[in-house]
Amino acid sequence: MRWFKRIAIGAAVLLAVAAIGLTALVVLVDPNHYKGPVADAVKKRYDRTLRIDGNVRFSVFPNLGVEIEKLSLSEPRSTQIFAAVDTARVSVAVLPLLSGRIVVDRVRVVGLKANVVRYQNGKFNFEDLLGPAPKAPGQPAGGELDAGGKPLLFDVAGIEFNGGELALRDYVKGTSMRVERLSATTGRVAPRTPFDMDLSARVLGQSPRVDATVQVQGRLTVDPEQRFFSAKGFDLKATGVLPSIRATALTAQGDLAYDGQRQAIDASGVSVAFQGDVAGSRPLSGVDLRLDAPRLNAGLAEGRVQVEKLSLSAQGKLGADSFELALSAPALHVSPQAAQGEALTARVSLDGKRDLDLRVALSGISGTADKLDIERLALDGELKEGDRVVRLASASPVHASLPRRKVSLSQLAGQVEILDPALPGRQMAIPIKGSVRANFEREHAAAKLDATIEGGEFSASAEVSQFDEPRIAFTVVADTLDLDKLLPAARQGAAGGGSGAGARAPADPPVDLSVLEDITASGTVKVGSLVARGLKAGNVSASVRVAKGRADVSSLKASLYGGSLSGSVFADAATNRVGLAPTLTNVSLQPLLSDLKHKDGLIGRATVALNLTATGKTVGQMKRALNGTASLAVRDGAVKGVNIAQSLREFRSLLSARKDDARQHQDALQTDFSEMQAQLVFASGIGTVRSLSVKAPLLRVSEGEPARIDIPGERFDLMALVTVVNTSTGQDGKDLADLRNVTVPVHVAGPFASPSYTIQWSKVATDVLRNTVKNKLQEELGIEPSESGDKLRGKVKDRLKGLFR
Template sequence: MAPLLRKLLIAFGALLLVLVAALAILAATFDPNAYKGLAIDWMKTERQRTLVIEGPVALSFFPTLAVQISGVTLSERGKATEFMHLDEAKLSVAVMPLLRKRLQVDGISAKGVRAVWRRAADGSSNIDDLLAKKRPDEPEATGGPEGEALAFDVSGVKFEDLKLTVDDALAGVAGAVAVKSFVTGRLADQAESPVELDAQVDLTRPALSGHLSGKTKLRLDLKAHRTALRDMQLAWVGNAFGIQALDTKLTGALAHDGAAGTLAATDLDVRIGATLGALRLDGSQVAVKSFGYDPAKKHLALEQLKVRIAGKQDGNPLKLDLDWPKLAVDGTALSGGPVTGELSLKGPLALDATFKSAAPRGNFERVEVPGFETTLKGSSGPRRIAGTVRSNLALDVAGQALAVEGLAAKLTIEEPSLQPLALDAGGRATASAKAATWKLTGAINTNPFDTEGRVGLADKPVSIEASANFKALDLNRLLPSAPPAAAASSAAPGKAGAGDAAPVDLSALKSAQGRFSLRAGTFAYRQYRATNLAMDATLRGGTLKVAPFSAELWRGKLDLVAQADANANRIAAKGAADGIDIQALLKDVADKDLLEGRGRLALDVATTGRTVGELKSHLDGSTSLSLHDGAIKGINLAQRLRQARAAISMKADAAAKASATEKTDFSELSASFTLADGIARSSDLNMKSPFLRLGGEGLVDIPKSRIDYTVRATVADTSKGQGGAELALLRGVTVPVRLTGPLDGIEWDIRWSAVAADVLRTDVGRALEDRLKDKLGLPPRSASAPDGAASRPEDLLKDKLRRLLK
């Protein structure tokens, strides 16, 4: 037996010697570069991709399986465009541990790598063909007969200059991530490894751009699906989700168990600096001593939560402090301390508030913070606000939702020039990651209101459904008083050049969708006053449609439909106002006092533009006006026409500025306008009064706020009284009156020079001719001329003068 065993050992040794020799010869003589062509051809044939290997390929087999490649480029499938490129990559794997089901990697390094990953909305991506596809009859891969996973051990990873371009329609992510460096220590199951990262993120969807850097210690437990980060020192500097100049530093420890769904944090501290609109945060902090969440054990623990917000709002100091000392939940047992805090804002808009609550109660599924009370007082100029807001807060842990129950708000607003306003409201509200809802009822002074709605936060874009009903809604009582300059600007939008450069941005309409409803018995905003206001609106795809919009205002009734399209920055309106007071309308909308009267105004207009000036310049459509029992402000045409004799004798035109105290009364007035590129043209003016008839044509330049209009005034045959004798001199004569200049200072120019020649063809002219003939001894126009005498007055005049000259 022993000789046989010895022979077998000798044979085995000889075989091993031959195998080692063969491997040595293979390693010494094998040239992997000779197989470049095979790899290139296989990639072209099997994957329809173009592979280019510019650099040499280095390969070794023992004691480590090592490969080094450089200058590698791979195209997209079926295209010549680049999918991936790397300047240099190295991989070294120990051979002997593989026999013990251990993947021991001596090192992984890569430099100068760039790649593009795309995924469509249906889930297909540009790397599907490179992934191994499991056949339907192929068993699941395992690490061995017992199904154990292959253990791994990586001595270190080093990546430099990596760039990944992403376009993921399914996840809604697009942009680029550039890793300047990523270095780790030894990576192994249940071993802690130091990790350092320096990366630049530039995403367009979502809006995220900035610099991410830091270091931590990473521990992986693959069997338990656990990940732990300790000694975190991470920093982000950039912009994120609409927040500008975000400077965040995170320290502490985090641990997550993917299988059990647990989360734990220790000494977590976040320092924040950021700009959000007019709000600038500096030195803000959110910290928690410890936090634990274990859904299987129904355990929730929170210790020493501190929120410190510090910064400036519009340059004015802002401070918020919130403390929650302790919360402990184990199944149905709950204990903890009350929440306390305070808020302070200084400046023109000042606010001071304090927060407090009773001790929490409930269980793991529902954590309640009863008696949460906010006491506040503040001011805005002469306005003062004070009151309290009480509610019970309830946190649905499993549903991750917050409910505000038993809400009771009592606020008072006082301003020296107004009666005090008291707001009393109550109801309920909820909020979660998916949606927020509210239902409130109350009263403003003694005027009741109710409102309810829902915001779908998980919808893309956010969806909103809201309705509100008010017996009386006076926004002037609720909003801060407008500064005089702002009030003047809002009241006089028609003034040429005033605010024309102000941007008109409708892009916010793209960020939401939904339906809205508003009803108000009485309504006030700035200078506008209305009753029985009713508005329904829908918002879809960046287009807001208001249909209908109706209200009783300007002593009449307004009915219209309107639309605002953010995609084209287009605004349109169509409708009519019946029985309105035109003077009140012009005063509210344009701060002009040009007309008096009651009647109907119809419009069908549209415009596009990115500024107020562009909207004026692109205004198109039509309008019509029909009024009765009113007046044109600025001139008294009847009085001016009574001066006809002097004006005609001088044959001089009479120009005058519009006067605030003069006006021309009418019983009826109608006109229509066509609008193109901001110019309103009219040719059908028709105005009637007891002694005048007016027609005319011309234009109004809305962008420049100027008028160029010619009115044709004719004295009516029925004119009596009010200087009727003087006006009788012009009966049947058309007097042209030209209106020019800015709408704030219209100049009325009566063209008497054009009237003088026409007067001679009227009764006045004939009367003057008869008086002249009588002086010259000529027969009047009514006498018959003698036989043989000159029949024309000119001939008779020549004969008479000839005799006199003799």
């Protein structure tokens, strides 16, 4: 009893001394005197500037604490602020320090502002603050140690943030966001110990576009050393604009856990609901989605998968069409010892301009995780558009290994059936077979597809590597490929779509090249006989390369319309720019233009060279931004729609009245020529004829002013200068003798489909009258008007004398 009293008295004395010492520390020591030394230490250790513009206060009871006002820390070797705090308070229990434990009663931070950056090299601007402090020579590696060599254990009773703002900039992904009104509180935080968290904030950004309010609650467990994270009672609520979505409401609840060492996830009671819109090249609106997963456990490295009653449903609008999505996985159990489960099914339907019904079913699960066998994976579907129906029926067994992360569909077989009144026989059947193999561990996949199309063989193969940023290598070889039968152009409305007063002009179609941004691919294409949008070609070959948002089609070659094609094409998503540089050699123009435009306004054998580019987000914008050059050389041809020589023979009746002759395009008429050459320059959608030379038996044609071809307006405004030659040959030439060497302007104007031709006789009347007198002198008197005046007067006098004898 005496010893107990002595110990108690000693403890009381020690506590009294400690209390007196701590009180003296608070009373006698001014912590503001240490601002400078602390700032110097931070500068020396991190090469950052620490400023404390407010007061520093100590407190002793009930815990040892410190409160700092107006604190800021700069970026390394810079005056730019990395983080600033209006007020920060930390209090630590005293007695646990004696046993090597740091028990923080509370951390409270008000007005935190931080600028977080990830640089191009992947490092963050705060990583130097996380590194270990410099060690004295001979100090062993390891964590922070107390005097006895034991690691210090941290235990925080709670953390509270109010009024925080974070600026987040990621140069690797090119993103920039800002977090405002950050408020967060936690319960006790200690290693491997669950703690409650309640967080709310507003997130803003332009790249990606974000403006949302987020609330998160849950009981978290975080173990960085073991790479373990879990959230019990996780509850997320968000509204507003998030990357690629506009959420009227987004909620997620459940229990989640991730084990990084085992590469396993474990989820139970998960429920996700979303109402809103989804952006993209084909945006979705009015989406109502729900996901339920009462039990989901996956550890692929261990070969374990457990799914119970998983269901996903969604509905909404895809453009003007309604869509529905449903997925069901009643039960799936895979382990290293066995695999079994009920059929998994999925279905996508689309109702509107196009009706789509696509179904996936997976059944017959057996084997083990390393040798997983699925008896049948079936993909069936039907697409209806107007009178056209396309049906797909395909299936394959599946073999997989979860630990080795391999899967293969070795015997894919099926058929594509096309029903269309426009097809010969009203239908087309295409049997298909192929295979797919993927090794996710090596990030490699290969696929092959063979088909028989209209009696010809079709073969396509592809290999994919680097799944995070896929690189695709492909080849396509086909005997015959009629894209107009397989992928017909959108059909016009009934009776031509209606062009009356009530009909509206179609919207300017968009040109979206963004799909190229996420593709890296290269390959070759060879087609024996190709039909596309009415054009027919043979022996088609090309090399294709897509990288960094740009697609290049090079070494393009084909035989077509009695001639050949060579050249290149490109498309650039960064600038939404396209370009083509083809050369057509010795092609027959009439069938080419008839197949391309259903008009054959120009006949003959032609060589055409184009070098054109266009930029814009719509077809109309691209037409208005068309630039480049074009050259044309045609032999033994004709211009359809007008007969210039015939119109010139009717000059006498029109000339007396000084009246121009305007005529509309007539398909039955044509102007023959032996040779045509033209050079055009395009700028901002307007083509200018820089040179024109047409040679015909009786005529020569050159360019005049204006010389415009309006691509956006689809109109001609050209002046052709026609000169009559060789009038001594045949009756046709004699009829035009009075027009010999006279240049007659012919104005071609109006829409591409039906231009008008106006012979401007009013501008050539004087020249024609001079030629008439000249020809009469030659015919009646045998006199050349080019002779000298005296000689000419003598000959006229002699001829007149002969007339009166």
